[in-house]
Amino acid sequence: MTQHLTDVRILVADDQKDVARTLCRPLQKAGARVHYVTDGQAALEQMASRPYDLVLIDMKMPPGEWGGLWLLQQMKTEGWSIPSLVLSGEGSKQQVIEALRLNAQDWIVKDDTADLLERCTTILTEHHQRCFETATHQLPTPLAYRFARYAHTADADKRLIEGLHTLEAILRFAAVIGLASTPPTPLKGITAEQLAAPSMGTWFTLCTALTKAPNAGEDFTRTLSWLVPEPSDHQCVQTLIALRNDLAHGREPSHPNQEDHLHTLLTRFAHRATCAWRTRLVTPTSMTYDGTQFFIDVLNLKGVTRPTPETVALPNSVITGQPLLITKDGTPTSLAPWLLTPADESTSALRCLLFDGLQRTKGSALCTTTPFRYTKTDDGEKPPSVLDSQAVWPTLEKWTAPSATGPANATHQPAKQTHPALRPGPPDSSGMLS
Structure with a gap:
């Protein structure tokens, strides 16, 4: 079972660093990448900056006397669902019960860690076995359909x-x-x-x-x-x-x-994505203002089912119909014109269409009016060749390296013969392979 730990990223929160390193030596020998912090606040900062597959949490560490419980509470409140294993010392039975209530997956006596490797492997195996089904329901729609x-x-x-x-x-x-x-x-x-x-x-x-x-x-x-x-x-x-x-x-x-x-x-x-995704992909449909903030009706684009309606409060107005990423703290980022969510003409359901290059005919050169091309992410009909996104080549040109050829010199490259299952087209038009 230890092959499941090869390159697995484990965060260990324990103020007794030498003890923690000795404790986790079998995990490192099994191929895990183990990172150490000495308090709950540092653990939160690490989770926000790097991905982790599992968190080992010592019950008695800063902040306070039972910093492990504080960390589990913060993870639950802030939306982190990274699986956790509690390291329990003698006399902390009541705290272990509280830790399990706060979504810890398991616990182990800190002084008796002979089966730590097996416990970690079991937890990760169970999570990996259901991660694709979870991704299908919880990740943003463009990813959920693919998974x-x-x-x-x-x-x-x-x-x-x-x-x-x-x-x-x-x-x-x-x-x-x-x-x-x-x-x-x-x-x-x-x-x-x-x-x-x-x-x-x-x-x-x-x-x-x-x-x-x-x-x-x-x-x-x-x-x-x-x-x-x-x-x-x-x-x-x-x-x-x-x-x-x-x-x-x-x-x-x-x-x-x-x-x-x-x-x-x-x-x-x-x-990792289902454990740590805390941002919503939404499309605003209407907006009202109460004098201090905007209340925006949105459709939440999560999973493979129809978008669900919600209302979010933002300090500034947004453009309805343009998809947004809204972070945990309420900061919106417009994804247009790179992602569009037009309504399907036959069903009125929203479609998720991703940027897929530029619309060009054979032999044509790039020019200032060459429009964006889009590819579908769902099982619906192929999107029309040109969408009303008002996105054209100059929008893209800002990202090209100074040495790149501009519109006047760029020429169309003929398509190569491709494997039928990997040719551009439903359900994923991905352009010419390099």
Whole structure:
């Protein structure tokens, strides 16, 4: 069972640092990445800045006498659902009962940790087994649909293709959040040709470049970190991109045994995202003002079911019909024009459409009026070729590197022969592969 702990990220909150390191030595030998903090406040700060799969919490630590209970209460109040294991000392039975009431998954006597490795593995295995179903219901709709398709695909060959589409959907969604929340700036290594017809590799390159941009959006960096927490994790994604390109171009895969790596990567992302996603994806439908704040009726785009109506209070007005990310503290970020949520003409249900490059005819060059192209994220009809988003090439040009060719010089590249399951089109039009 210890293979489940390879590269798993565990946060240990214990003011007895030497004791904690000795305690967690078996976890590190099993391949876990263990990080240590000495109080509950530092643990919260770590969870806000880095992804974790499991938290080990000592009951008696700052703040106060029972800082472990304080930390569990804060996690519950602030919406963190990262699984936790309580380290209990002698005489803290009542506190352990309270910890379990505050959503701790299990507890262990701190002086008797022979089965710590097994307990941690069991907790993570149970969470991983249900993470895809949870993702289908709790993640933002553009991701939920993809995870639903992956989870419900039984055929091994089709499951690999669906898994690669799901990985691309994660990269695309993260890039869209990054473009919406980061001030426009030329990105190193990003060319006009790439953004005009983005591939899976382009999305990853774009995400990587955005992390280095000044004032990169926190929601973006957090979302991407659930997939690649450290720079050393990038190689796994690059290998899977190479696998997708091999399949798409009809080549023999250069990495034929990557299915397990892909499944592990998607499992870890689904687990981390469902445990730590605290931002709402909504579309405002109407708005009123009471003299001090705006009360906005929205449709919450969560899971694969119809959006649910809610009302949120914001200090400033927003544009109805344009999708927003609303953080836990109520800060809104408009995702237009990178994500659109038009109503379906036949059902009036909202659609989630993501940016997918530029609309161009064969042989045409980019110009100032070249409009954005969009791809669907659900199982509905293919979106019309041109949407009324008013987004055109100059909006995109702000992100290209100074050396990139401009509208006058950019030329259309003919499409390569691709594997049928990976060609642009329903349910995921992803452009030409690089």
